Amino acid sequence: MKKDEIIKVLKIMIRNKLSLLGIVIILALIIIALLAPFIAPYPEQAKGEPNLEEKLLPPSSKHWFGTDYMGRDVLSRVIYGARISLLVAVAVVGLGLLIGVPLGLLAGYKGGWIDAIVMRTTDIFLSFPPLLLALLISVTLGRGLENAIIALGVSWWPWYTRLIRGMAISLKEKPYVEVARSMGVSSWKIIVRHILPNAISPVIVQGTMDMGSAILEASALSFLGLGVQPPTADWGLMVSQGKDYLLNYWWYPTFPGLAIFITVVAFNLVGDTLREILDPRLRRRFL
């Protein structure tokens, strides 16, 4: 994308109240994640140190979000959880894009047997319910954050491949691509210069929205005991452990759950506005 276009898009996004809210939340999360050791009131407890004298205390001025079954400060752990969640969001979507976009471009532009192989492979991946596939890969690879990220990324790429392949197919018929080909420009250069820049907008939108879903699914994996392992502070894991306490100690699963909810909504707000701006048919309204 052009530099001044990015600035233009950012300006519009800031003018739109909902997307501004989304941006503010995401920026706040990034700051919280970066400064977690300084913000969290009990960083040691966030890292897992038990504090058994203060088990399951309700929210108070000492522990704003209450404490969990080991007496650890829930607020501190939610703050530290932002680090994991953002890492997961970026890593999963990044991995998905890294695999999905080049394959989609190649399949769409080249067609023929390359297209057939890539598309049948995506069909195999897409025939599983997404979480189930991630679950399968995760189980195979073993527990842990890295494996969860790999599992999610690997189950994610076919969506981007399909999306960008469709774009590539329609773009390769464009006269400017035809001209480039007639002037002897190589396929590789055509893909990089002509197809990719014009096909990437919907993928950016999808990727932004998917960051929310990635956090949600990573939480689900943690919830099922596959992703992040205790005592690491992770939102999904906290909801999972807290669910047994929901009736008597509501604050324990509620605050990490809220954190997931707010983050997912924020990414969706930003993605939605991005889509409206980058869609050429809706674009004139803004520019």
Place this chain on the structure above:
Amino acid sequence: MSEIIRVEHLKKYFLFKEGIFSRRVKYLKAVNDVSFSINRGETLALVGETGSGKTTTGRTILRLYEPTGGKIFFEGKEITNIPKREFKKIRVQMQMIYQDPYSSLNPRMNIFNIIAEPLRELKYEDIEDRVLELLESVGLRKEHMFKYPDEISGGQQQRVAIARALGVNPKFLVLDEPTSALDVSVQAQILNLLENLQKERGFTYLFISHDLSVVRYISQRVAIMYLGKIMEIGTVEQVFENPQHPYTKLLLESVPVPDPKDRKRRKKLILPGEIPSPLNPPSGCPFHTRCPVAKEICREKEPEYVEVEKGHFVKCHFPG
């Protein structure tokens, strides 16, 4: 004058399958046995209604569509079936200018990069000077260099497309209705530009159009197409002053006359009906369904070409 392009019995059929399970296929005969040649430095206009196959003819000559039959010669060398790798070198000398200039420019590249791209391929030195030179030769200025296609007008976009084509020093250009998407005032500018470039550089044009007044202005020879066939071909004077095919006459009649007094004097002859579907072309002469002078034989037998004057051919049983 030497010949640069020769087309012999060119055919392009598109395949249509009927239904999902049926094995029956239908051919859309977009270009059906078309022959002509163009001399160096000449403009041949290809005229016809929508669906007459004129654009398909142009694209097939450049092998943007693979021809179904017939032969294409470029500078005396047959290029119909030569392998892609070999064709690549020849293909650079044949460029196309499109009807919609905006879609022929990558919206994410600025003008400089659009024009510089083929130059980089050809390993030119001093690309910046060369781009500027090309811009100036199509009447654009340095200040346009770093704009994007959506920041300039349609006429300027078409100039950029022309400048890009000039960069590879082509010999033959297919102009696919290059002005029909532009305002009338801009149309004239682009036509003048194309004409001047032709004089300066000796380009050969295949000018595809449905606008007869534009054709008369820019071309030396005209071919009238109908349902994938050339009905009449000759010099501009021959075809416009002495049309022999009933279809040509009706087409010429339908050109709007700017003077209302003149309009009244002229007898009204309107081309009846629409062009038949090329999926179900009529038997015999393809034009007999709309022809005012059609007789029994027209329905049964396809007419051969008749040379009424030197270089003026008509495909009709009853020319004149």
